[in-house]
Amino acid sequence: MTTEPIRVEGDFPVYFRYTVGVAGEKFFREIMENGRLMASRCSSCNLNYLPPRIYCERCMSRLEEYVPVENEGTVEAFTITHQDAEGNPLQEPVGVALVRFPGAYGGLVHRTIDVLAIGDRVRAVFKDKKERTGSILDIKFFEKIS
Amino acid sequence: MQIKKRVAVVGAGMTKFMRRAQETGKELAFEAVRQALDSCNMRIEDIQSVALGSAPDAFDGVHMKGEYLLDGAGAWGKPYSRSFVGGGTGVFSLIHGWWHVASGLFDTCLVVAEEKMSSCLPHPQTAFLTIFDNMIERPLGPNLIWIFALEMQRYMQTYKIPKEQIAQVAVKNKRNALDHPSAQIAQKVTLQDVLNSEVMAYPVQRLDISPVSDGACAIVLASEDVARKITDSPVWIDGVGWNLDTTYWTNRDLYFPRYVANAARMAYAMAGVRNPRKEIDFAEPYDPFDYKELHHMEGLLLCRKGEAPKLTAEGVTERDGNLPVCPSGGLLGVGNPIAAAGLMKICELFWQLRGEAGKRQIPGDPRTAVAQAWGDLMQIGTVVVMRG
Known part of the structure; x- marks a missing residue:
């Protein structure tokens, strides 16, 4: 007689489709069409939200003004990943940085191709226009400005 | 529990309920x-605290949805x-917010679902x-x-209820929703339309069921002293109750939701309602299925067991009847974004008790009303009694 516990296999059989939302449409279409970052502006709190939101989280005003943000920013934090989520070694280590932009509230976490230090200046490198799909991966990576 | 402050609803807002937002x-x-704050010029x-209600993370597909929705x-x-x-979340979120204010901890609380x-x-x-x-x-x-078909069949069998009387609820609520500006599936359907709609699991047919929806609602709460500075017509939360039955649905009375009755008794006792049949002017019971409105009317002690279908057939639960039920149009007509659907019922109590329900307004200056939702593993009743 087996002493193995009796087991039942199970799964959670759902998948998802997300809309990017009202502010997300502005953000991703600007990247797709113009290769440019866009923030939404709260003039009463003097904050430019990047990525944009349709509301200011501080005063809950409706935000309808959008302002361009420079594609060049500063590295706030940086790491190099050597393993994937299962602990397997990556063929190529991947650099990841939190980048903040002048005059913008928030920032973007994205890949880098260079080894960076906190405080380095970096620039967004976009895919060719015809390859952009309205995804955060339309930005290929951030590169160091020498 | 010692209630330190009487709590009022002073503002309400909701999005349209939609199939795909x-x-x-x-x-x-x-x-x-934004709409709730604007409605009371706040x-x-x-706002001193925020109470959020949202049902399974797997709906939005965002784990830790509460934290995600914060901003x-x-x-x-x-x-x-x-x-x-679960499905009881919308009405429970109001109880959650009520607690913040009734305890004396906060003067104002924003409830969002x-x-x-x-x-x-898929x-x-x-x-x-x-x-x-x-x-x-x-x-x-x-x-x-499956479960609802088993429960509905048991309910019908116990009280010898014809399917026509149950289908009448779908006809009524979808029609009531024609007057609701946020409604998703308001429509004029006939009894025959419901009875001829496709059978999903007998006796549950397509038009017996509420739709899948996207949406949100918000309510502003204030303690008595603060509420009177905000508005001349606060609506009071005078009783709250909730109760859970066994987790094993196989062990429940399928024909009668005793957990709803327990929750209702708790809320009525707090509100000083001794005879709900006489004292409740209108009700917004949870109606994800047409038979559930009837089930819940009985659970809310608004009529005798098995009597709700007859009252519906006689027109008593129409907006101009003696006991209007789901004057909003309910989940069957306005839509069913789970947590938001429950709070929509609180919005409806607020608007009706203030005389602000527009074309949906119940005649005769209603003063006392009850809202209820149902959920968890089909075992919780959440109940709120409000007075204008």
């Missing part, structure tokens, strides 16, 4: 919050928490497949409609 869940929450800095719900930098009791079910594929119901017992039930491939 372009807005993100955060954006839906914001739209409801600013977000006037859209206006909770940045505030005491904030999420409650979740959101659901974006269109994210979940169907939000799929997210429920794992609620069944993995050893005993899941190998059979059950789904929610």
Whole structure:
């Protein structure tokens, strides 16, 4: 007689489709069409939200003004990943940085191709226009400005 | 419990209920919050705490949805928490917020409920497949409609209820919703339309069921002293109750929701309602299925067991009847973004008791009303009694 516990296999059989939302449409279409970052502006709190939101989280005003943000920013934090989520070694280590932009509230976490230090200046490198799909991966990576 | 402050609803707002919203869940929450604050001329800095209700994370497809929704719900930098009791969440979220104010801890509280079910594929119901017992039930491939079909059949058999009387609820609620500006599936359907709609699991047919929806609602609460400075016509939360039956649905009385009755007794006792049949002017029971409105009317002690179908057939529950039920149009007509659907019922009590329900307004100056939702593993009743 087996002493193995009796087991039942199970799964959670759902998948998802997300809309990017009202502010997300502005953000991703600007990247797709113009290769440019866009923030939404709260003039009463003097904050430019990047990525944009349709509301200011501080005063809950409706935000309808959008302002361009420079594609060049500063590295706030940086790491190099050597393993994937299962602990397997990556063929190529991947650099990841939190980048903040002048005059913008928030920032973007994205890949880098260079080894960076906190405080380095970096620039967004976009895919060719015809390859952009309205995804955060339309930005290929951030590169160091020498 | 010692209640330190009487609590009033002073503002309400809701988005349209939609099949597929372009807005993100955060954006839906914001739209409801903005409308609720504007309805009582309050600013977000006037709000001291935020109580959020949202049902399973698997609907929006965002784990830790409460934390995700925080900024859209206006909770940045505030005491904030999420409650979740399945389908009962919408009404419970009001109880959650009421607690914040009734305890004396806060003078004001913003209650927000959101659901974006269109994210979940192939169907939000799929997210429920794992609620069944993995050893005993899941190998059979059950789904929610099975359970409701079994419950509905048991209810019909116990009281000898013809399907026509149950289908009348769908006809009424979808028609009532024609007057609701936020309604998703308001329509004029006939009894024959309901009875001829496709059979999903007998006796449950397509038009017996509420739709899948996206939407959000928000409510502003204030303590008595503060409420009177905000508005001349606060609506009072005079009783709250909730109660859970056994987790094993096989062990419940399928023909009568005793957990709803327990929750209702708790709320009525707090509100000083001795005879609900006489003292409740109208009701918004939870109606994800047409038979559930009837089940819940009986659970809310608004009539005798098995009597709700007859009252419906006689027109008593129409908007101009003696006991209007779901004057909003309910989940069957306005839509069913789970947590938001429950809070929509609180919005309806607020608007009706203030005489602000427009074309939906119940005649005769209603003063006392009850709202109820149902959920968890089909075992919780959440009940709120409000007075104008």
